Amino acid sequence: MATRFLAAAALLAMASSTLVASGQSAATITWSTLATGGPQVSDVYRALAQQFERQHPSIKVNLQIQPGTSGEQYNRYVTLFAARDASVDVISIDVIWPAPMVAAGWLAPLDQWFSKERRDEFLPGAIKANTIGGSIYGVPWYTDAGLLYYRKDLLEKHNAKVPGTWDEMIATAQRIVQAENNPQLGGFLFQGARIEALANFFFEVLWSNGGDILDPGGRVVLDDGKGLAALNFMLDLIRRHRVTPPGVTTLPTDDTRAAFQDGRFVFLRNWTYAYGLFQGEGSRVAGKVGIAPLPRGSAGSASTLGGWQLAVSNFSRNKEAAYRLVEFLTGAVAEKAMALQLSTVPTRKDTFEDPVVKQRAPHYPDMLRVALNARPRPQIADYPRLSSIVQTNLHAALTNQMAADEAITRMSREIRALLGK
Amino acid sequence: VRRWLGGQLTETELAAALLLPCVLFLAVFALWPILNAFWTSVHRLRLDQPALGMPFVGAHQYVRALADPDARHALRVSLIYVLTTVSAQFIFGLGIALVIHRMNRGRDAVRTIALLPWTMAPVLVGQMWRWLFSDQAGVINDLLHRVGLVGQQVIWLGSPALAFLAVIVAATWSAGSYMALILLAGLQGIPDEMYEAAALDGAGSVQAFFAVTLPMLRGAIMVALVLRTLAALQALDLPFSLTGGGPGNATETFALFIYKNTFQFLDFGYGAALSVVLLVIALACAGAYARVLAPRD
Numbered sequence: 071m072a073t074r075f076l077a078a079a080a081l082l083a084m085a086s087s088t089l090v091a092s093g094q095s096a097a098t099i100t101w102s103t104l105a106t107g108g109p110q111v112s113d114v115y116r117a118l119a120q121q122f123e124r125q126h127p128s129i130k131v132n133l134q135i136q137p138g139t140s141g142e143q144y145n146r147y148v149t150l151f152a153a154r155d156a157s158v159d160v161i162s163i164d165v166i167w168p169a170p171m172v173a174a175g176w177l178a179p180l181d182q183w184f185s186k187e188r189r190d191e192f193l194p195g196a197i198k199a200n201t202i203g204g205s206i207y208g209v210p211w212y213t214d215a216g217l218l219y220y221r222k223d224l225l226e227k228h229n230a231k232v233p234g235t236w237d238e239m240i241a242t243a244q245r246i247v248q249a250e251n252n253p254q255l256g257g258f259l260f261q262g263a264r265i266e267a268l269a270n271f272f273f274e275v276l277w278s279n280g281g282d283i284l285d286p287g288g289r290v291v292l293d294d295g296k297g298l299a300a301l302n303f304m305l306d307l308i309r310r311h312r313v314t315p316p317g318v319t320t321l322p323t324d325d326t327r328a329a330f331q332d333g334r335f336v337f338l339r340n341w342t343y344a345y346g347l348f349q350g351e352g353s354r355v356a357g358k359v360g361i362a363p364l365p366r367g368s369a370g371s372a373s374t375l376g377g378w379q380l381a382v383s384n385f386s387r388n389k390e391a392a393y394r395l396v397e398f399l400t401g402a403v404a405e406k407a408m409a410l411q412l413s414t415v416p417t418r419k420d421t422f423e424d425p426v427v428k429q430r431a432p433h434y435p436d437m438l439r440v441a442l443n444a445r446p447r448p449q450i451a452d453y454p455r456l457s458s459i460v461q462t463n464l465h466a467a468l469t470n471q472m473a474a475d476e477a478i479t480r481m482s483r484e485i486r487a488l489l490g491k
Numbered sequence: 492v493r494r495w496l497g498g499q500l501t502e503t504e505l506a507a508a509l510l511l512p513c514v515l516f517l518a519v520f521a522l523w524p525i526l527n528a529f530w531t532s533v534h535r536l537r538l539d540q541p542a543l544g545m546p547f548v549g550a551h552q553y554v555r556a557l558a559d560p561d562a563r564h565a566l567r568v569s570l571i572y573v574l575t576t577v578s579a580q581f582i583f584g585l586g587i588a589l590v591i592h593r594m595n596r597g598r599d600a601v602r603t604i605a606l607l608p609w610t611m612a613p614v615l616v617g618q619m620w621r622w623l624f625s626d627q628a629g630v631i632n633d634l635l636h637r638v639g640l641v642g643q644q645v646i647w648l649g650s651p652a653l654a655f656l657a658v659i660v661a662a663t664w665s666a667g668s669y670m671a672l673i674l675l676a677g678l679q680g681i682p683d684e685m686y687e688a689a690a691l692d693g694a695g696s697v698q699a700f701f702a703v704t705l706p707m708l709r710g711a712i713m714v715a716l717v718l719r720t721l722a723a724l725q726a727l728d729l730p731f732s733l734t735g736g737g738p739g740n741a742t743e744t745f746a747l748f749i750y751k752n753t754f755q756f757l758d759f760g761y762g763a764a765l766s767v768v769l770l771v772i773a774l775a776c777a778g779a780y781a782r783v784l785a786p787r788d
Contacts, residue, residue: 141755148757152538174541264737317626319649319738329627451540455756466739469649 096127097391102134103162104143114411122398129391140164151176156385159392165199165214165377165446166453168207173451177207178382183393184209192400195375196417199446207381209400210417212408214376215444216274216364217437219330219338219348223358224250236278236303236365239337243313246336257313258337259329260304263322264465269457270374271339272464273447276300278367283448283456283485290489293482301467301474308468313337319468331355339364341376342437346413361433363440375444377417409434415441452488459484525770531763538757552764562765564740565748571655572730572744573723573776576662580719581712583663584670591671592678602675609669617732620661624648624733651741654734658742661733666722670715677711678704717780724773745769 101119105111112135119131136143144167150158151174163171171177184206189197196210218239220232228246233239243257261267276282281296307314321329323340330338331347333354338344348359363371380396382389398404402424405416409427415437421427422438448456459481467477500508535548556562591601608616623630624647635641647653681704689699705712727746730736736743736751743751749769753762 145754145757148539152541170539174539264735264739317644317646317649320626320646325627452756458751458755462740465737466741469651469738469741471651471739471741 096130097388098130098132099159099388099392099395100132100134100157101160101395102136102147102158104140105135105137111412114408118399118404118407119395121403122395125398126391126394129394131395134158147171147176151383151385154385156383156387158383159386159388160395161381161383162211162378163208163381165196165375165379166457168200168202168379168381169449169453170451171381172202172207176384178384178386178389178392179205179207180209180382180393180396181205183390183397191419192417193419193441195442195444195446196377196379199375199377199449200379200381202449208379209381209396211378211380211400212405212414213417213441213444214341214343214378214415215437215440216270216339216373216376217342217345217440218362218364219340219344220360220362221333221336221355221358222360224336225360232360232362233337233365236275236367239365240307240311240313243336244311247313254334256315256335257311258307258339259314259318259321259326259335260307260339261321261323261326262314262318262465262468263320263325264461265322266457266461267323267341268464269460270447272300272304272460273445274339274364274373275303275367277372277445278364278369279303280367280369283460284450288450288489290482290486292485293478297478297482298475301464301478304464304468305474319465342415345433345437361436361440363443371443373440373444375441375446377415450489455488456485459488528763528766528770531759532767533764534760536759536763538759548760552761553768555761556764556768561740561743562745562748565743565745568741568743569724569726569745572658572662572726572742573720575659576666576723576726577716577719579659579663580667580670581716583667584715585674587668587671588674588678591675602672605668606672607668608665609672611665613665613728614732616661616665617729617734620657620664621648621733624657648734649738651738654738654742658730658733662723662726662729665729666719670719673715673718674708674711677708680711681707713780717777720776720780721773724769724776 103115105115115135116133119133123129123131136146144164147161147163151171163177168177189206192210193213196213197206200206200208200210218233224230224246225232225242228249230242230246231238233242239258247255247257260271273283276292276296279296279299281291281294281300283290283292283297285291308316308318318326326338327340327344327347329335330340330344331353345359345361347353349356364373365371380399382392382396386392400417402418402420405418405421406424406427408414409416409421410430413431415434416422416427422434427434447453450456463472463477463481463484466472467474472480532552533547533549534545535543535551536545537543587605591598591605594601611619622628626632626644626646626649629647631647632641632644635645645653647657685703685707686699689703694702725746726744727750730742730744730747731750734742736747745765746769749762749765752758752765
């Protein structure tokens with residue numbers, strides 16, 4: 071109620087000041103964002119918004135913080151923009167949203183402000199994810215990528231190197247699990263539930279062996295043999311090498327994090343957010359966790375690009391002021407503040423070089439190596455449906471409902487049908 | 492007009508005036524949404540792709556639904572779900588009702604306790620059973636392991652057949668007691684003289700059950716079956732929170748499939764067409780029940 075009153079008052083103030091004066095009136099920019107991580111995160115955002123207001127006295131920031139998941143937030147924005155609502159100026163968007171949102175015409179192109187030189191200050195993969203049809207629609211805010219977490223203590227104890235290839239990882243996992251002879255200890259965990267991260271792990275295996283879902287021309291190449299090899303690799307982890315328990319098919323992202331944090335696995339594929347929790351209070355593996363890029367296949371190591379961008383709504387009545395806020399939040403000061411206070415992985419190259427960040431977060435160089443390797447997921451307007459096709463068929467194969475080759479054939483056929491429409 | 496203002500209404504007019512609010516309510520909250528769903532279903536409406544507009548596509552969405560193997564699969568899952576859960580709930584519910592009916596003391600307390608599962612939101616029921624069936628830390632695996640029935644962890648929710656079983660168990664636990672309550676009301680309405688007459692004619696308790704109890708329960712059974720069938724056809728919340736339709740899409744009910752297309756893929760046209768299909772199926776089921784179970788005079 072109070073916020074609604076304030077918003078109304080702000081609108082009134084805006085309207086009257088536009089009538090009376092021109093040019094120098096205070097503009098109000100509404101920044102809407104998802105805050106994963108609770109009040110600690112929203113406090114940092116609020117402080118950043120206030121800092122921006124002090125630097126730009128003519129611009130007021132109205133910060134709207136929403137709870138929930140990325141998918142819920144996406145649907146919120148879709149309903150807002152489908153109604154051509156102009157009440158939001160700056161939004162934070164997940165890395166998989168630019169393609170569908172740009173296709174819908176909801177994001178303002180930022181080329182006139184976000185120059186090519188400035189884009190070079192950011193990680194190239196993150197810039198690529200925001201570039202569609204030659205124009206840029208978002209500024210990378212913080213990044214994320216699939217990582218390999220390993221138990222430093224166990225590897226040292228058994229005199230094992232950090233595995234560089236998938237084969238080495240399997241062998242190391244088998245050796246340590248056997249030597250430890252602890253029924254509670256498993257080898258390797260990925261996100262096996264039917265969720266986005268399952269598709270992401272499949273992409274990572276596929277890419278590491280030189281395969282892909284679509285070729286650069288947008289044709290489906292999933293069924294060229296490499297897709298089947300990637301799925302067979304995942305099945306082998308469970309059935310042949312027995313480093314991954316069959317129950318993995320019920321584990322979503324945070325359950326795999328909890329299992330590793332409980333000391334039950336040697337290796338884990340997960341996102342960067344888990345690192346802070348592993349080192350935090352009450353963690354059984356605090357101080358015992360190392361991070362590395364995902365192991366290499368025949369074509370090297372690849373990980374899925376995650377992360378968040380800031381974009382300007384195409385319905386905003388104040389796009390330039392909105393961009394100023396985006397510029398500030400993705401600037402060196404703000405990214406450093408977020409890296410130090412929230413452990414988010416920066417998108418600016420210079421933040422990784424910052425002496426304070428380097429000292430306080432010694433794991434960032436490792437994360438940077440991974441982030442540089444990260445690849446965007448297929449950039450098509452209907453990505454959510456493509457992902458659902460991949461997830462459902464993978465899960466059916468992992469749970470013995472269909473053979474691997476049938477799953478890949480179906481996946482390819484369904485993706486072709488999707489793109490053909 | 493003066494006659495109306497003076498309160499001089501004929502009986503028909505009074506009835507119409509009293510029914511009007513109800514009719515208006517239904518028109519706004521039931522009839523209009525149904526018509527709107529039908530209207531949407533003959534258009535293409537992608538909320539996330541406004542550039543497509545909302546072109547009229549005729550029966551396209553329905554043709555698409557008929558040709559969609561995933562839709563057929565979801566329909567099959569729903570039909571199996573309805574058959575298994577409603578029969579299990581009926582047997583379970585009738586059992587509870589008969590036990591409570593014969594109790595002389597504490598009947599009210601037991602009836603209240605038996606109804607507790609029904610008071611729990613299906614989403615919570617699903618979540619609770621998801622934890623119970625968890626292969627890693629679930630109570631069910633722990634119990635089975637302790638009594639030595641299984642050697643290693645059973646991955647309940649990772650195998651299609653077991654996951655389906657888990658859904659049926661949860662649904663039966665949740666709604667069986669509701670079924671029991673309706674059947675109990677029916678049982679209490681059967682006059683004792685009927686049983687006395689049956690006993691005089693030399694009927695045993697089993698014979699009495701089939702000759703008196705079941706026929707007299709016809710009305711209550713029909714109400715219970717119709718309500719549970721329609722609810723099971725729309726099952727979304729419980730499978731949503733228990734299995735999410737998985738593994739693969741082994742437990743993806745038709746309602747979950749509609750939800751996925753409408754609210755995850757934001758394909759409102761297709762979602763609306765699927766909803767209309769579900770409505771027709773639900774009406775057909777209700778009609779069939781009415782025909783089979785209606786009291787014959």
